[in-house]
Amino acid sequence: MRPLVDNNRLDRFNRKALQAEEARKLILDRVKPLPSESVTLADAWGRKLGEVLVAPHPFPPFRRSGMDGYAVRAEDLTQATSASPVMLTVLESIASGEKPVFSIAKGQAARIMTGGMVPEGADAVVMLEMTVSSEAGNGQPLVRIGKSVPAGLNVAEIGCEIQEGERLLPLGQTIGPGEAALLASCGHSRVAVARRPRVAILSTGSELLEVEEQLKPAKIRNSNASMLAAMVRECGGEPLLLGKVPDDADEAQALLRRELQRCDITITSGGVSVGDYDIMVDVLADPDIELLFNKVAIRPGSPTTAAVLHDKLIVALSGNPGACFVGFHLFVAPALKAMQKEQRPALSSFQAFLGADYPKVNAYRRYIRARTDLREGSVWVIPTGDDKSSLMTTIVNADCLIEIPPLKEGLEKGRLVTAWKW
Amino acid sequence: MRPLVDNNRLDRFNRKALQAEEARKLILDRVKPLPSESVTLADAWGRKLGEVLVAPHPFPPFRRSGMDGYAVRAEDLTQATSASPVMLTVLESIASGEKPVFSIAKGQAARIMTGGMVPEGADAVVMLEMTVSSEAGNGQPLVRIGKSVPAGLNVAEIGCEIQEGERLLPLGQTIGPGEAALLASCGHSRVAVARRPRVAILSTGSELLEVEEQLKPAKIRNSNASMLAAMVRECGGEPLLLGKVPDDADEAQALLRRELQRCDITITSGGVSVGDYDIMVDVLADPDIELLFNKVAIRPGSPTTAAVLHDKLIVALSGNPGACFVGFHLFVAPALKAMQKEQRPALSSFQAFLGADYPKVNAYRRYIRARTDLREGSVWVIPTGDDKSSLMTTIVNADCLIEIPPLKEGLEKGRLVTAWKW
Incomplete structure (x- = not known):
């Protein structure tokens, strides 16, 4: 029989549990923002803006x-009705992208295209659909309009979307379709984005086979590494799959x-609990390693x-x-x-109705994998x-975590609870 | 002055407007699913499953x-209390990944690790935390347990997550963290995913400058192409930016x-309306081109x-x-x-409360760019x-479209409306 580790060993059992927020703060306090790199706008999709840009x-x-x-001129049409339309002289036709040649004076108009310069x-x-075009005897183009219009109708004023010098986007904003359009219209064919974090992923567990291996008794294939790699990519990082911890x-x-x-950060799965073979506990005992915390008052994942x-x-992380x-x-x-x-x-958190009874009693705050369902205005x-x-199967389709506070009794379906989305 | 196109031209004005659902059906009826390609699980993130997989x-x-x-054996502990704990003989210590040597008979137990084979x-x-380990005089390891437990406690039965032959994931499902974990545990180190659609993006508009060009009077930079490229990538496609339509x-x-x-599909922006320079109308008049529709009863984007x-x-698409x-x-x-x-x-649609008065009267169904806000259980x-x-600025941060049906009067804040999310 293998030697047993003393299961009363103090350093494994008497860990001090932090609240999740405290633990997260300890981590965030040690984060160093990565340097930015310049990419073409086409390559910026999904990246996070690394510079403060203002509208030029x-x-x-x-x-x-x-x-x-x-x-x-709206004032030329104040009396126009379908019975008594107003006839205006058409000075020119202004295509989009062309500077108009003439100013419009009383009784005059210009044909104009969408996006054209007024x-x-x-x-x-x-x-166009509210007008009838015609011609005077001398060939002068005319337009007949049978309705009055308010000043400003269909005219977007200079700067009505973005003012000069306005900050375009918050630092760190993910570049999606709207952001790409905004950057393009301001001439940013290249943009500084934060470098992707390189994330080393290590696994522990003597039960783990590689994904491509045949199943063997008592063994399972390593699924956490693939899951973590996908999560890293969702967060804009670059996973480095380093296999198993020796x-x-x-x-x-x-x-x-x-x-x-x-790498910029290392994540491991498994080996942090109180078991006899929990290697990460020993690995992190390295005197050069500064421990931030080794227990959080949450379930699952307290170690x-x-x-x-x-x-x-x-x-x-837990295994x-x-x-x-x-x-x-x-x-x-x-x-x-x-x-x-x-x-x-x-x-970020939101309040939602719990979709099923939750009978468990919890000593620790619990995070349950869940999906959001919007029904008749309710979440x-x-x-x-x-x-x-x-x-593992409950991770598929999960899009949020329900937070169940430490409670002496269970929660009933329909109760308002806090949930966290990503 | 430029010659004017007859603004009463029938083919531009008398288009037959389809409902959005009809128009979409005409498109979907002509879609050909793309062939699948085999990628490593690490490269499958964000791709869509191209094969039906069952659990091996x-x-x-x-x-x-x-x-x-x-x-x-739960029955050995039925009488166990903290005052009167039960002592069991420990036969072995079963690490994760190891096949147990012994069967457990009355009065016996085995030390076991998380993930170990029961x-x-x-x-x-x-x-572990509910037990006290000790030793008999002869060195035989013992464990003292002061609490009864139900049969099945902390034992995951064979197939409780996935049964043999069960379909793992729906065809076309996007591979995220949960899917990756599932595929890994079933040994799929490579997976067939649908090939990324190659999407040609063309722009029209004589007002358009390239993103890197200096601004000129009456001109704007092409922002739609960058926006569309980002949207194509959001949908798993590969954009091919082909510049301007001649x-x-x-x-x-x-x-x-x-x-x-x-390319597998071509999208264009601009030139579909009733203006004098709407080139796409002429381009699509090619006798080899089969028109599916040229007007939809929606705002914006009816042409x-x-x-x-x-x-x-x-x-x-509209410009x-x-x-x-x-x-x-x-x-x-x-x-x-x-x-x-x-x-x-x-x-997919959901019902939500309208977050602001919408005073406009609509002849066509209208789609308004909006963001979802979850408050106290309400959407x-x-x-x-x-x-x-x-x-363009209203596209930034939009995560849904509010649908406003054709109405004779506006809608008040707080009304239940249909919205569409992507």
């Missing part, structure tokens, strides 16, 4: 027509030190541990898939986002299944 | 311990035919047009940024998702600003 000019930069139609003097654009603590520490050179070695964060998933969202995702300068890196959060931390 | 074995594949502790005979695992219809048609070879050339879809954005979500995104075998490619949708189709 107002937008639109000229009075822009919002319609195909006729640029007019000529001086005109203060409204009448849509069983020997010295070797594992050597590996950690070596890989620290090429989640964080440390710093040579100024770089190491977050040791149970559910605990690993929750720990990543609560502690690693905020760190990755903060590295990329996101201004509010922690998960419900439905647990994706049994919330046992070992279950 | 149950999961967990053995009775798995959910705790560090002792594997016991030995024959045992039907529960008592967590002003000459023949040249434009030739370009379209040439590029059709290397949105779809056609098929040599079996490939062409969707011509106004807001209209282009809405048209993409309603018509292009569903096509891209269907190409990647997503089972429900259209946007609100807040317009991101004025819903003029020309505005």
Whole structure:
């Protein structure tokens, strides 16, 4: 029989449990924002803005027509009705992208296209479908309009979208379609984005097979590494899959030190609990490693541990898939986002109705994998299944975590609860 | 003065407006799912599953311990209390990944680790913290337990997560963290995913400058192409930015035919309206092109047009940024998702409370850019600003579209409305 570790060993059992917020703060306090790199706008999708940009000019930069139609002076049409339409002289046809040649004076109009520059003097654009074009005897184009229009109709004033010098986007904002459009119109064909955090992923567990291996008795394939890699990519990071932590603590520490050179943060799964073979506990006992915390008052994932070695964060997550998933969202995702300068890196919370009875009594705050369901104006959060931390299938389709506070009795379906989304 | 196109021209004005659902159906009917390609699981993130996979074995594949502790027979502990604990003989210590040597008989237990294989005979695992280990005089390890436990406690039965032969994931499901974990545990180190749709993006508009150009009078920089490229990437596609449609219809048609070879779908922005320079109207008049529709009963984006050339879809969106954005979500995104075998490619709707008065009267169904706000269990949708189709800044932070039905009067804040999310 193998020798047993003393299961009363103080350093494993008498850990001081922090609240999740405290633990997260300890991590965020040690995050260093990554340097920015310049990428083309086409490559900036999904990246986080690494510089403060201000508008180099107002937008639109000229009075822009919002319609195909006729640029007019609204006051010329005050008396216009369908029975008694007003006839205006058409001076020119202004294509989009062309500077008008003429100013519009009393009784005059200009044909104009959507996006075209509204000529001086005109203060409204009448849509084409509300007009009838004709010609005077001398060939002079005319337009007949049978309706009055308010001044300003279909005219976007200079700077009505963006004023010169206005900050375009918050630092750390993820660049999606709207952001890309905004950056393009301000001439940012290249943009500084935060470098992607390089995230070393290590696994522990003698039961783990590689994904491509045949199943063997008592073994399972390593699923956490693939899950974590996907989560890292969701957060804009670059996963480095480094395989398994060596069983020997010295070797594992050597590996950690070596890989620290090429990564910004290290995450591990498993080996942080009170079991006999929980290698990460020994690995993190390295005297050069500064322990931030080794217990959090949450379920699942209470043995989640964080440390710093040579100024770089190491977050040791639980090995149970559910605990690993929750720990990543609560502690690693905020760190990755903060590295990329996101201004509010922690998960954001909302209030929702609990979609199923939750009978369990909790000593610790519990985070349940759930999906959001919007019904008739109400937000419900439905647990994706049994919330046992070992279950992996409940992660599929989860889009939030229900927070169940420490309670002496269970919660009934329909109760308002706090949930956290990513 | 430039010659004017007859603004009463029938083919431009008398278009037949389809409802959005009809128009979308015409597009989806012409979508061909793309062939699948095999990628490593690490590269499968964000891709859509291209094959039906079933579980090759149950999961967990053995009775798995959910705790560090002792594997016991629950019936041995029925009388156990803290005052009168039960002492069991510990046969072995079962590490995760090791097959147990012994079966557990009456009065016996085995030390076991989280994830370990529960030995024959045992039907529960008592967590380590609830036990006291000791030794008999002869050195035989013992464990003292002062509490009864139900059978099944902390034991995950074979197949309790996934049964053998069960379908793992729906076809077309996006591979995220949970999916990656599931695929890994079933040994799928490579996975077939739908090939990314290649999407040609063309722009029209004589007012358009390239993003890197200096601003000139009456001109703006092309922002739609960058916006569309980001939207294509959000949908898992690969954008091909092809610049501007030539002003000459023949040249434009030739370009379209040439590029059709290397793309799966073409999207254009601008030039579909009733203006004098709306080139796409002429381009799509090519007799080889089958028109699906050229008007939809929506605002913004009513002139949105779809056609098929040599079996490939062409969707011509409005040039106004807001209209282009809405048209993409309603018509292009569903096509891209269907190409990647997503089972429900259209946007999904939900009911929410309108976050601001909407005074406008609409002849057509209107889609307003908005963001979702969850407050105290209620879902609100807040317009991101004025819903003029020309505005681009209202796209930033929009995460849904509020649908305003054709109405004779405006809607008040707090009314329940339908919204569409992506």
